[in-house]
Amino acid sequence: xxxxxxxxxxxxxxxxxxxxxxxxxxxxxxxxxxxxxxxxxxxxxxxxxxxxxxxxxxxxxxxxxxxxxxxxxxxxxxxxxxxxxxxxxxxxxxxxxxxxxxxxxxxxxxxxxxxxxxxxxxxxxxxxxxxxxxxxxxxxxxxxxxxxxxxxxxxxxxxxxxxxxxxxxxxxxxxxxxxxxxxxxxxxxxxxxxxxxxxxxxxxxxxxxxxxxxxxxxxxxxxxxxxxxxxxxxxxxxxxxxxxxxxxxxxxxxxx
Amino acid sequence: xxxxxxxxxxxxxxxxxxxxxxxxxxxxxxxxxxxxxxxxxxxxxxxxxxxxxxxxxxxxxxxxxxxxxxxxxxxxxxxxxxxxxxxxxxxxxxxxxxxxxxxxxxxxx
Numbered sequence: 001x002x003x004x005x006x007x008x009x010x011x012x013x014x015x016x017x018x019x020x021x022x023x024x025x026x027x028x029x030x031x032x033x034x035x036x037x038x039x040x041x042x043x044x045x046x047x048x049x050x051x052x053x054x055x056x057x058x059x060x061x062x063x064x065x066x067x068x069x070x071x072x073x074x075x076x077x078x079x080x081x082x083x084x085x086x087x088x089x090x091x092x093x094x095x096x097x098x099x100x101x102x103x104x105x106x107x108x109x110x111x112x113x114x115x116x117x118x119x120x121x122x123x124x125x126x127x128x129x130x131x132x133x134x135x136x137x138x139x140x141x142x143x144x145x146x147x148x149x150x151x152x153x154x155x156x157x158x159x160x161x162x163x164x165x166x167x168x169x170x171x172x173x174x175x176x177x178x179x180x181x182x183x184x185x186x187x188x189x190x191x192x193x194x195x196x197x198x199x200x201x202x203x204x205x206x207x208x209x210x211x212x213x214x215x216x217x218x219x220x221x222x223x224x225x226x227x228x229x230x231x232x233x234x235x236x237x238x239x240x241x242x243x244x245x246x247x248x249x250x251x252x253x254x255x256x
Numbered sequence: 257x258x259x260x261x262x263x264x265x266x267x268x269x270x271x272x273x274x275x276x277x278x279x280x281x282x283x284x285x286x287x288x289x290x291x292x293x294x295x296x297x298x299x300x301x302x303x304x305x306x307x308x309x310x311x312x313x314x315x316x317x318x319x320x321x322x323x324x325x326x327x328x329x330x331x332x333x334x335x336x337x338x339x340x341x342x343x344x345x346x347x348x349x350x351x352x353x354x355x356x357x358x359x360x361x362x363x364x365x
Contacts, residue, residue, distance in 0.1 A: 177331035212337060216262035217327075242262065249259045256260030 021096060023050055025062065026104040030111050034102065047080050047087035047095065051103060051115065064115035071229065074163035077170070078115050079104040084170035086229045106170040122169050122183065129186035130208045133193060134201025144198055156195035159188045159237050161230050168224035168234055180213030184224035184234035187215050191237035194244060206245050207254045215241035261323050268320035275313045300362045307363040314355030322348030 021041045024034040039053050048066055055062040066076035071089040078087050081095050081102050092101065109117035137144065146153060168184035169175055175183050190209050193199045209215050215238045224234040248254045257265070286296060300306045326344035329335050335343065 174331075210259040212258045214258065216257045216259055245259050246263050246266070249263060254259065256258045 019099060021050065021092065022100045023054065024100075024102040025051070025054060025115065026111070027062075027114055028111075029113055032111070032114075034104070041092065041096075041099065045092045047078070047085070047090045047092060047101065047103065048076050050092060050101060051078075051087060062115070063113045072163065074165035077106055077165040077167050077229075079107055079170065084167040084227055086165050086167060089229060106166050108170050108172065108175045109166065117166075119166060122166050122185070123164070125182045125186040126164075126189060128208060129182045129190045129214075130201055130205035131186055131189035131193065132201075133196070134199050134204075136198060136200035146197065150197075152195040152197060155240065156192050159192045159232050159234070162188055162192075162232060163230065165229060167227050167229055171223040171227045173221050173223065174217055174219055178213060178217055181217045182209065182213055182215075184218075184238065187218070187241055188232065188234040188237040190215075191241050194241070203248070203253055206241075206248045209241055210245045210249065210254055210256070215245060218242075257323070257327055261326070265320055265323045268316040268323075271312065271316045272320060275309070275316070278309070279313070297362060302365040303363055307359060310359045310363070311356070314352060314359060318348045318352040318355065321351060 019041050021039045022036060023039045024036045026032055027035045037054050037058055039050050039058075042049075048069060051062070051064050052066075055064070064076070064078070066088065067073040069076075069088045071086060074086070076087045077084055079085075079102075080087065080090060081097070081100075084106055085095070087103075095101070103115065105111045105115050105117045109119055109122060112118050148154075148157070162185060164185060166185070168188075172181070172184055174181045187209060190205050194202050194205060218235070218238045220235055220239070222235045225232070225236070228234065245254070249256065285291075322344040325347050326340050329340035329343055330337050333340070
């Protein structure tokens, strides 16, 4: 354990400081360890602020990933006190029990260094689930009018705000147990496209999500739904995929 | 679990749901009426209906439980999906053999 509390107090910050947080950060790779730092607690402070403070004022070698800081880009997700969260929109006051924070990299993904994970598997599974729009018209044809109030469009809109932060993937027990499982985000994306009437890739998509690592592996534990920072419901999307996939299989449109 | 196993597991679950209710009702009936073993056997021996009822039950249980065990082994043990499948087939055949033996014991004259 490495304690660098003395370095954690920048000049001029004392007047704004209410107390000091005890912050344990994962350091190193897969076989790293938690190290504890003292960080001044401030009003309206986010977990990302805490991590940034450590890097700017205590240890500049700390590695982590962020970009927009306002919940748009989806790059700053980490495990905070045991649960995956997007750190830029998570207030310390809501999660730091007794002034303690434990911040680690996302689970179910290889650790590159410190708080940064290798998210290639997460995005590759998007591709495996045929998460890319398959257009049915060219740019030379008229734009297809889309009614926003049809059941299919409502289902597509329900999940379209996914920002690929990886929180659901990190929270998922099935991903933890089955390395081939596509995961909530990729399957939710597939469900969005299946309900998009402009898309023409549904048979290939249903085939892609019906294998052993597909939607039928989901146990409906609903951790994805509980922890999604966008309040999306991947469990419902996966349940929809199960119905559509089973129907397509029984009709002979896809094979097992 | 792929879509074929999913459909089989859901279909066998749908078959088992009413069979379980009838089975429990039969247990209550036999217990409340105070039927002895010989009373039960007198009703079941030579009965094609009870043979079909419990024969279907055994078939559904063997398939359903084997698929479930395959998933558990695949997710919670070091076995590969293929080996978990072989173990599950073995378990399903064992359940079917034990079940058919039990059904035969009560329905064969």
